[in-house]
Amino acid sequence: MTSTAATSPAPGLSLGSVHVDTPVVLAPMAGITNAAYRRLCAEQGAGLYVCEMITSRGLVEGDQHTRDMLVFDELETVRSVQLYGTDPIYVGKAAEILCAEYGVAHIDLNFGCPVPKVTRKGGGGALPWKRGLLGQILEAAVAAATPYDVPVTMKTRKGIDEDHLTYLDAGRIAQESGCAAIALHGRTVAQAYSGEADWDAIARLVDHVDIPVLGNGDIWEAADALRMVEQTGAAGVVVGRGCLGRPWLFRDLAAAFAGEQVATLPTLGEVTGMMRRHAELLCQHMGEERGCKEFRKHVSWYLKGFAAGGEMRRSLGLVDSLAALDALLAELDPTEPFPVQELGTPRGRQGSPRNRVVLPEGWLEDADGSSCRLQEDAVEITGG
């Protein structure tokens, strides 16, 4: 399943009071990084595993859907949550609730979402353009979390587009506001998930600030993570799409940062074992019907590059019980080797760039926005 060789070691990652042995963060991904998936990844390697994004207003107003997303696995020792918000008052109150009622140990704030319905209201990746407002939001979160010794970080993109970059200012503001780190996805909002992540921008941010910078974008293999850290000086990496259907990537990452070169190449039998484990954890957390439904979206990622035919994929995409899943997985050839041509290739969302980022009227005219009050969404599940 694996091959091993020695290379140079690297330390773990400290974000304020939180320390993890491997400088790797599971990127918050809406609809993916629920308690079951975080546990599955944690079973593979050490890192920080961030919960799906929740909205500040949803939490403050006691929205049931928001509260339902705040579920943690019994073995989850470090509770890490990503919070979305555009209003300092809601964000501060939400941070307080997370610390006081949910025992959260790390709060990340999302300023990277490229979805038009979010940027149209000045949220997500559009917000850092308003430097003053960004500072107020970060300060409110830090003020609420500090008495609990809970570090606050922010995650952002390079900017709205190449003509409206915000990441260097965001880094400075994060530092001045008392954030423990800033994560940078090396794309603009306009790029969405297209093209290649700009790792040079990550290096520039590292040079620009004294707080740790976490690099994000296009880590498909453990070797990419080492390369990113080496090229940029980032304190750690944030891994999103690369681990879709490949939770064992965290094993390779933990080994790589411990100085071993490990490339897990599971046979189809080992992959189906992982699929079964994933489905079982989802069912444990959500009940069998919802768990199986949630599992369906992962099937094509797990089977990417394997020979499993269209009929099998369709059936797995409709699976409604663990027994049905077992019966289907048993039909696959467990000895089929891992499709090595998939290594290092993109998976998950890619899409095309946007001609125009949808923003509130006159948004770009004022780059401070200290007195700007945005309408805060109660339920926003689209994420990054």
Ligand SMILES: Cc1cc2nc3c(=O)[nH]c(=O)nc-3n(C[C@H](O)[C@H](O)[C@H](O)COP(=O)(O)O)c2cc1C
């Ligand atoms: C399905 C999906 C959902 C996402 N949801 C969020 C989110 O809720 N919050 C966030 O900050 N980023 C979100 N992202 C962005 C990722 O966290 C990450 O920044 C991005 O995928 C780039 O990293 P990667 O190249 O390793 O995938 C999402 C990405 C995907 C693919």
